[in-house]
Amino acid sequence: MRTTISRRELLAGSGALALTTYASPIRAAAPEPSTITPALIEAAKKEGKVVFYTSIDLPLAEKIAKSFEAKFPGIAVRVERSGAERIFQRIGQEYASKIYAVDCANSSDAAHFVAWKRDGILAPYLPEDVAKFYPADHKDPDGMFASFRTWVSIIAYNSSLVKAEDAPKSFADLLDPKWAGKIVKAHPGYSGTIMTATYQMARDLGWEYFEKLAKQRIMQVQSSADPPKKLALGERAVMADGNEYNIFQLKESGQPVEPVYATEGSPLIVGPNGIFKNAPNPNAARLFQNYCFTPECQQLIVDVGGLRSIHPQVKDKPGRKPWKEVKTMKDDPAAVEKMGEEIKARYSKIFKV
Amino acid sequence: MTATALPLPERAPSAGFDATRLIFYAFALLLCALIVAPMSWLIYYAFVDRTGAFTLSNFAALVTDQSFSDPLITTLILSVSTSAICCAVAAPMGWLVARTDMPGAMLVRYLVTASFVTPPFLGAIAWELLAAPNSGLLNQFYRYVTGAEADAHAVNIYTFPGLVFVIACYTFPYVFVLVANALDRIPGDLEDASSILGSRTWNTARRITVPLALPALLAGALVAFLQAMTLFGSPAILAIPAGYHTMTTKIWSLFQYPPKAELAAAASLPLLILTVLLLRAERRILGRRGYSVVGGKSGQPRLVRLGNLKWPALALCCFVLLNPIILPYGALLNAALSPVASQFVTLKTATLHNIYFVFYELSATKLAVQNTVILGVLTATIGTVLAVVISYLTTREAVRGHRVLNFLATAPVAIPGIVLGVGLFLTYTQPPFVLYGTLWILLIAFITISLPAAYQQLQSAFRSVHPELEDASRILGATRLKALRQITAPLLRTSVIATWCFIFVGTIRELSAAVMLFTSETKVVSVLIFDLNESGDLAAISVLGIMMLTITFAVVIAVNRIPGFGSVRLRNA
Numbered sequence: 001m002r003t004t005i006s007r008r009e010l011l012a013g014s015g016a017l018a019l020t021t022y023a024s025p026i027r028a029a030a031p032e033p034s035t036i037t038p039a040l041i042e043a044a045k046k047e048g049k050v051v052f053y054t055s056i057d058l059p060l061a062e063k064i065a066k067s068f069e070a071k072f073p074g075i076a077v078r079v080e081r082s083g084a085e086r087i088f089q090r091i092g093q094e095y096a097s098k099i100y101a102v103d104c105a106n107s108s109d110a111a112h113f114v115a116w117k118r119d120g121i122l123a124p125y126l127p128e129d130v131a132k133f134y135p136a137d138h139k140d141p142d143g144m145f146a147s148f149r150t151w152v153s154i155i156a157y158n159s160s161l162v163k164a165e166d167a168p169k170s171f172a173d174l175l176d177p178k179w180a181g182k183i184v185k186a187h188p189g190y191s192g193t194i195m196t197a198t199y200q201m202a203r204d205l206g207w208e209y210f211e212k213l214a215k216q217r218i219m220q221v222q223s224s225a226d227p228p229k230k231l232a233l234g235e236r237a238v239m240a241d242g243n244e245y246n247i248f249q250l251k252e253s254g255q256p257v258e259p260v261y262a263t264e265g266s267p268l269i270v271g272p273n274g275i276f277k278n279a280p281n282p283n284a285a286r287l288f289q290n291y292c293f294t295p296e297c298q299q300l301i302v303d304v305g306g307l308r309s310i311h312p313q314v315k316d317k318p319g320r321k322p323w324k325e326v327k328t329m330k331d332d333p334a335a336v337e338k339m340g341e342e343i344k345a346r347y348s349k350i351f352k353v
Numbered sequence: 354m355t356a357t358a359l360p361l362p363e364r365a366p367s368a369g370f371d372a373t374r375l376i377f378y379a380f381a382l383l384l385c386a387l388i389v390a391p392m393s394w395l396i397y398y399a400f401v402d403r404t405g406a407f408t409l410s411n412f413a414a415l416v417t418d419q420s421f422s423d424p425l426i427t428t429l430i431l432s433v434s435t436s437a438i439c440c441a442v443a444a445p446m447g448w449l450v451a452r453t454d455m456p457g458a459m460l461v462r463y464l465v466t467a468s469f470v471t472p473p474f475l476g477a478i479a480w481e482l483l484a485a486p487n488s489g490l491l492n493q494f495y496r497y498v499t500g501a502e503a504d505a506h507a508v509n510i511y512t513f514p515g516l517v518f519v520i521a522c523y524t525f526p527y528v529f530v531l532v533a534n535a536l537d538r539i540p541g542d543l544e545d546a547s548s549i550l551g552s553r554t555w556n557t558a559r560r561i562t563v564p565l566a567l568p569a570l571l572a573g574a575l576v577a578f579l580q581a582m583t584l585f586g587s588p589a590i591l592a593i594p595a596g597y598h599t600m601t602t603k604i605w606s607l608f609q610y611p612p613k614a615e616l617a618a619a620a621s622l623p624l625l626i627l628t629v630l631l632l633r634a635e636r637r638i639l640g641r642r643g644y645s646v647v648g649g650k651s652g653q654p655r656l657v658r659l660g661n662l663k664w665p666a667l668a669l670c671c672f673v674l675l676n677p678i679i680l681p682y683g684a685l686l687n688a689a690l691s692p693v694a695s696q697f698v699t700l701k702t703a704t705l706h707n708i709y710f711v712f713y714e715l716s717a718t719k720l721a722v723q724n725t726v727i728l729g730v731l732t733a734t735i736g737t738v739l740a741v742v743i744s745y746l747t748t749r750e751a752v753r754g755h756r757v758l759n760f761l762a763t764a765p766v767a768i769p770g771i772v773l774g775v776g777l778f779l780t781y782t783q784p785p786f787v788l789y790g791t792l793w794i795l796l797i798a799f800i801t802i803s804l805p806a807a808y809q810q811l812q813s814a815f816r817s818v819h820p821e822l823e824d825a826s827r828i829l830g831a832t833r834l835k836a837l838r839q840i841t842a843p844l845l846r847t848s849v850i851a852t853w854c855f856i857f858v859g860t861i862r863e864l865s866a867a868v869m870l871f872t873s874e875t876k877v878v879s880v881l882i883f884d885l886n887e888s889g890d891l892a893a894i895s896v897l898g899i900m901m902l903t904i905t906f907a908v909v910i911a912v913n914r915i916p917g918f919g920s921v922r923l924r925n926a
Contacts, residue, residue, distance in 0.1 A: 051873070053873065057888065058715070058885070058888055058890055058893075059710065059714070059890075062710075062714045062715060062716060063714075065716060066714065076716070077716060078716045078717070078720070079716045079717065080717070080873040081717075081884070081888070082884060082887070083887065083888075085609070085610055086609070086610075088610055089608075089609060089610035089612070090872070090873065092610070093612075093782075093789075093872075094790060094872055094873070096782070097782050097787055097789045097790055098787070099789070099790035099872060099874075101790075101872065101873050101874050102873070161487075161503055182504075189606070189609055189610075190609075190887060217596075218596075219511065219594050219595075220593060220594050220595070220596050221594055221887075221889065222593075222887040222888070223887055223888040223889060225888050225889060226887070226888055226889035229889040229890075229891075230488075230889065232693060233485075233487075233488040233693065233694060233695040233891075234487055234488045234695055235485050235486075235487045235488035235695070236487065237487075255693070341611055344609075344610075348420070348606075349420070351596060352420075352423075352596045352597055352598075353592075353593050353596050353597065353598060353606075
């Protein structure tokens, strides 16, 4: 039907897909860096609100919203949270029906920004901090988006159910029959984090890995924020994938969860932010986008959220594994963009849902 | 479901202009738009490919692709098992309540009503809290009592029997109501005759009461089958974590990116056809019941004396009602007040943080509550008006062609919520009527879903008001509409208010159509709860769920205060 033709299918013939990270076939001049000016704040206040579509774990997303509202009183942030793949579907569906509800989006599947940029629905806007402090591989050359947050998808375990010496050290360890029925795992059809992670793991470990993992009678949840929560509840002993940042939050609040950085490397997740051309509140969108990359907001998502920041002025929180020491797999949004559908289909076939 | 029409006096067609005719056409047209449009698009899409060319490949995929045939088989087994369990539980309970001197029968009826109005998806989430194999409260309790190891569990809700159990918890009231209702109506004199002829109490029950109630039980079995087959929330919450789909969750998953509307349409058709067939079967069965008890309203039903068994009987009923009501509500309350949903809350650990989060930090709450209330009120109001007018036109046979209206108003019963959702999505995301993204599309869905039950309630209310009252008014010179307003309306006030509340309660808990049709601006509370479940925010769900239950019970209790409605609701539910 008209409204649901796959964008990837439509554009598959247009070629120009052999891209490296964030490289773009259309090279326009990057926009001038923008600062937060009184005029912008005034214009944003007239709009009174900003709508933020994101896949950040809900309580953290609301904390970011509240910090923005505290700094800029009179501008309400409405957080629309779902899995990144759902957000992508939602925006696609809404735009196909000419519903322009989203101001600013943050996705845990960086491939979405490749698609949105190509569709021409993003607005260029370059916050000053991004221009000054962010390295080239974490910002779009045309100023359409930049890396708001990074983290890894990790293994973790419940330390009251599993002793440290018995805990898995690698993805291969999870295939040990002793973990059968004890693993919780999130879904790439819902979560951008897991979509990205599934691509990297299938590339580096092969799909056979997932075929074997499927025999472990995993508990299949949707969001990558959920496996950490299921660990904290004590519902499962080990998670095969999920957000590092949720594990930090839970561990630091006293829950019995421990992160494990797999010896094979942990899938690297990058969550860019961008604003939309047809944003209903364009000024509030710019203000919000700008605020998101300030050291203040970036330090908040690190300290409170457990995320990693690209901003050089932001400090790691003590007690966490320093970002430099984390062995990551290599991310490749362009490849995820191309293979997304195949990954979902293959995953559903292997795991039955 | 429809009772047989009372014979009404033939009337000469009124001369001159009668507004009734106009209203008839308007309503017939409206109902057509509501039902025929989405179903036509659904069927159209099932038979075309992406380019719009005719194809049968969508159906070929259904039959050959295991990812479709597995859910279909699962769904059938699920529906049969649920139906069987519901009958096994609800029939004895219905008998105990209606035909024995068991104490606390009213309490049991109230609690069954409570299970009836509890949103099934909320029950499913509550049962996750109770019976997840490791973190479930019941399993923790089991390990605490038995000293079993950390892995041991007494119950596991993420299994197929677990899903059947949870669905049965919120489906058995349908069977209970039908059975209790039938038993209430069985005339006492048949049983008296049996006793006089020397049968003992139990023998009478076996040879008279049970056979007379059997058609109602069969009808109940079909209704339970349909409920289990068309339910979306519970399988989405309990089956997917365990790694399998039912038809409804499969259809829903076809709308995830990249959406496959054609396949979803094709997969919806088997559900639609099965529902139509089963409803026809149900009507035939209930029609027979009508004959078997006709003419015998003379004697009060005779109550069987249970003697020493009456307290064990009550205990049994209470044990059954632990499952849909007492345990789940307790689990929700516990999760709402506990810092970790799987910990038993104590006075020391109790926290208001979750409540604060939902009402002060969660920015989606306000809009969702607002949308839900707006939709609840509008659906209830418009649905009631529609039902009043249509039941007037059909019971008074006011216009020629009233049977068409009767059919159209009853037809949505045969459309499962998720199928209606797919149909409406296909209809209203493209010109000329792009209603997607507005509350209108949800309003249309909710009105369509609630119309049949509302219509049936009001139809029987209209039948209870004899037309001679209206005739008197018309003879004195009133028009049809004036007679309706001045004579019939005041007499029907109670039923109309009851219907309004009935629709309101049904609308605020609707999930299966809403989940196909919402956008970020038109999210409702049920969808918000479903969203929160996918990210594992159980505490927030518990708070929202308790809020939803509070509103529901406030409305139900308000309605029960209207004289005479307490029993009406159970009979017509």
